[in-house]
Amino acid sequence: MSSPSTGTVDLAEEFMGRRSTMQRIQGALHKYPWLSPLIVLAVAVVIFYLLNSRFLLPQNLSFITQQTVIVGTLAIAQTLVILTAGIDLSIGAIMIFSQMLMANLAVSTTASNVLPIAGQNPYLAIGLGILGGMAAGALNGFLIVRFNLPPFIVTLGTLSIWTALTLIFFKARTIQGPEIPDQLKWLGSTFKIGEFQLLYGVILMLIMYAIFGYILRNTAWGLHIYAVGDDPNASELSGISTKRVIFSVYLVAGLIIGIAGWITIGRVGSASPNVDPLLNLDTITAVVIGGTSLFGGRGTLIGTLIGAFIITVVENGLSLAGLDQAYRVLAVGILVILAVAVDQWIRKAKA
């Protein structure tokens, strides 16, 4: 039988009705989970500017947004999943599958194609590619909900499955930019605001953050995602169909991953099965640094966006400061552990 999920009540503290400064900080971080990543980002920006003033030049800032767009978009999906106390290790694999599907559908030269599916209308290709992502997400959700399997194991399995299927269906062949219709690459084109060069993909990413941020805060579905991640038993007893919520989250994650596939084609300029294999881990890193709890039920999308930017800012800032790649990995690793430690501490806060 399950025990009530009550935290320990600090009677003395309640009795005294007094709180120390530390407790006040703890309380504030607890209430606004995006506060700590925002502080980290601000501090990082100041430090990197002091190390190298080129850091704040419009060109460099534009570059940072471009560097962030893929992980940033995928991290939306990862946030939804982690809020339900799940995890999605297959995000990168599904994204690659979905962009390869898109590109192979749209590519015009039948000769260079592996499956006899080429030559589709570009918009249809984009739609089907995104649908492929949704199907993959639905498979994750189905396996987790129907057979009660842990998300970690399911997505570890589908990570291999989608990687393999990508190689089987599309071989290891990169589809080069010139072969791909412009519509698929459109999100990689830029426009200028003053001295800033922004990708359409970045705008799409920000719009998606706004939409999903709104959904999480203002709809019953969003509220139920938090409730299910917070306490699945309580949610079920409160009349929420936890299985339906969890399935729908993986399905919607698939949709977001499919769109990220489209953005990736634009950003990279070609469709390659050899995109960064660390994408999965980077999305988890962004979510965790962004103040979302791996235990579920706690976190914000805005935090994730900040988290994704922190990763890029650290990478970019350290390289501008003349340090090599290894230091970037080191710094991000330390940040992740700090973020989880802070999360554990915050979870003890009472208000």
Place this chain on the structure above:
Amino acid sequence: MTTQTSTVTPILQGKDLVKTFGRVVGLDGVNIELYPGEVLAVVGDNGAGKSTLIKCFSGAHVPDSGEMFVNGEKVVFHSTHEAREGGVETVFQTLAVAPALDIASNLYLGREVRKPGFMGTIFRTLDKKAMREQSAAQLRNLGISTLQNITQAVETLSGGQRQAVAVARCAAFGSKVIILDEPTAALGVNESARVLKMIQDLRDRGLSIILISHNMPQVFEVADRIHVARLGKRAAVVTPQSHSMNDVVAIMTGAMTVPVEEQQLAPVR
């Protein structure tokens, strides 16, 4: 004392309910009747099947066999949602609140109110303001004054305040029956008294209540009748007037049996 026959239809009734978990028998053919406007206490040793019994009525379990009736009509509840639609609200032993959500969100969890107009229908926007205002009003109605901030996360509340939130949720929506599974288990003396007062108020408002408790003085204070569960069955139904606390404990443990004609299978009218 003789058996009371009643022409009143039970508001909630279970007939020969059986529920097994693999090889563990939770319920072994239980009968139970709750009549309108009464407080029926359900007592019994740990593992006697009290929670299992009420979970059938709450929709958390579907009995293997047996029938359930609400107001004389046969019902089958596949989910807590269906039970709530049927007018049965439950405060579970585990409270079933989401700790990270605020009080208002918890009161409305699973039946959120959307904004009127296209914001609600198309954009599915929740009417947080209305839910907060109504939650606050509900808590005031119940005389719960210790909860000042309706936007406070439930995890920041004391055990008693949480219990109050869980009870308030039931009271807010309960149209017929409210089931409370050990609502005072975690509470201090004052807080227990407040919950008992709340139970009496709800009965005075015409609701019917099932109260599970291990606390005999409390049971004897508020119950109209006492259903004694033992080994997945009903051992007897008595009243605080017909039997003493020691008798009830004896029935619970099997040291005493009560002939059917001495039981109180329906309230005295």
